[in-house]
Amino acid sequence: MNVDGVPHRTIWLAEDGWSVEIIDQTKLPHRFETLRLTSLDQAAEAIRSMQVRGAPLIGATAAYGIALAMAEDAGDAALKAAYDSLLATRPTAVNLRWALDDLYDLLQPLGANARAAAAYLRAAEICEEDVALCRAIGDRGLPLIEAIAARKGGAPVNVLTHCNAGWLATVDWGTATAPIYLAHDKGIAVKVWVDETRPRNQGASLTAWELTQHGVPHAIVADNVGGHLMQQGLVDLCIVGTDRTTRRGDVCNKIGTYLKALAARDNGVPFYVALPGPTVDWTLEDGRDVPIEERDAREVTHVTGRNEAGELATVEISNPGSPAANYAFDVTPARLVTGLITERGVCEASAEGLAGLYPERAGRAEGQGSLS
Numbered sequence: 001m002n003v004d005g006v007p008h009r010t011i012w013l014a015e016d017g018w019s020v021e022i023i024d025q026t027k028l029p030h031r032f033e034t035l036r037l038t039s040l041d042q043a044a045e046a047i048r049s050m051q052v053r054g055a056p057l058i059g060a061t062a063a064y065g066i067a068l069a070m071a072e073d074a075g076d077a078a079l080k081a082a083y084d085s086l087l088a089t090r091p092t093a094v095n096l097r098w099a100l101d102d103l104y105d106l107l108q109p110l111g112a113n114a115r116a117a118a119a120y121l122r123a124a125e126i127c128e129e130d131v132a133l134c135r136a137i138g139d140r141g142l143p144l145i146e147a148i149a150a151r152k153g154g155a156p157v158n159v160l161t162h163c164n165a166g167w168l169a170t171v172d173w174g175t176a177t178a179p180i181y182l183a184h185d186k187g188i189a190v191k192v193w194v195d196e197t198r199p200r201n202q203g204a205s206l207t208a209w210e211l212t213q214h215g216v217p218h219a220i221v222a223d224n225v226g227g228h229l230m231q232q233g234l235v236d237l238c239i240v241g242t243d244r245t246t247r248r249g250d251v252c253n254k255i256g257t258y259l260k261a262l263a264a265r266d267n268g269v270p271f272y273v274a275l276p277g278p279t280v281d282w283t284l285e286d287g288r289d290v291p292i293e294e295r296d297a298r299e300v301t302h303v304t305g306r307n308e309a310g311e312l313a314t315v316e317i318s319n320p321g322s323p324a325a326n327y328a329f330d331v332t333p334a335r336l337v338t339g340l341i342t343e344r345g346v347c348e349a350s351a352e353g354l355a356g357l358y359p360e361r362a363g364r365a366e367g368q369g370s371l372s
């Protein structure tokens, strides 16, 4: 999407043809800085430190991480070590394992001298595929917003979203935001309630920044406000992203998503989840089996922002010495999900719904072991 009017993606091959550039999302919204990755370790650290984040973007970065590793050493041991190193960065987004398996299955049969070129080619393909998948999610989700707009006779469609499932979470377009961007570009009045999304504040710092860049009306709200907005009839639709959705439609997403789904159900607000095919984990049935990342407690006890002097600073916001728990994701059971917006269409959050859109994958899933 555009940054100050200039088209950008979140990750791209540098002009030297081998290093990889990313937007350093830990600096947003106060600094727009790009970072050049020149090694496997830098790619792994970019994922681990959330310089890049969001399931599809994590997958794309991992793919380029393998390519960077192959550029240095394309031997069997190096390939396996790169796979293991990147897999260990973050446990929840299934796109990470999906991309690593894709690259490994492609490269393992090749001779070492062919692996680097093949890896870079496939990483670029994964990025292009993600852009197309997310754009298609926009097309598939747009009618949901249009139908509400028609009912409201021109009054804004109020959409609540959680965390950042925007173009910063993908290579471009985003998942939850793709229908919003298309509706806005089509002249439909939308207003986005942006959950700040503690503790990393991806909503307040990333989604709000994206929407501002695109000119989409929005308001940041504290995470605990959403239920009140729904009770007051101020939310017409919830659209969130996901890091891993099981084959029966259980949705693992940023912590707090489950609570929003409960409030939506209690208030009759449609609750949709937007995802591309690679975010479905066909090997898992029950969402309670999805590995939930626990991150550093310091992300809860401290916050980074811009001080009065305009400098980025980190401050302690909690009682010094008090322990903190930092669960990064939760699972929304399929029964609370109105529908899944995928690049192939909108379906029920159920095994039948997903199998109907992805018959070739549902069939293969029988008997597969679970992905970690």
Ligand SMILES: CSC[C@H]1O[C@H](OP(=O)(O)O)[C@H](O)[C@@H]1O
Binding pocket: 053, 054, 055, 056, 162, 163, 164, 165, 166, 169, 170, 174, 175, 176, 202, 240, 241, 242, 243, 253, 254, 255, 328
């Ligand atoms: C389109 S995937 C976006 C998904 O990823 C975010 O998690 P994180 O920022 O920790 O990578 C969040 O769960 C979003 O919904």
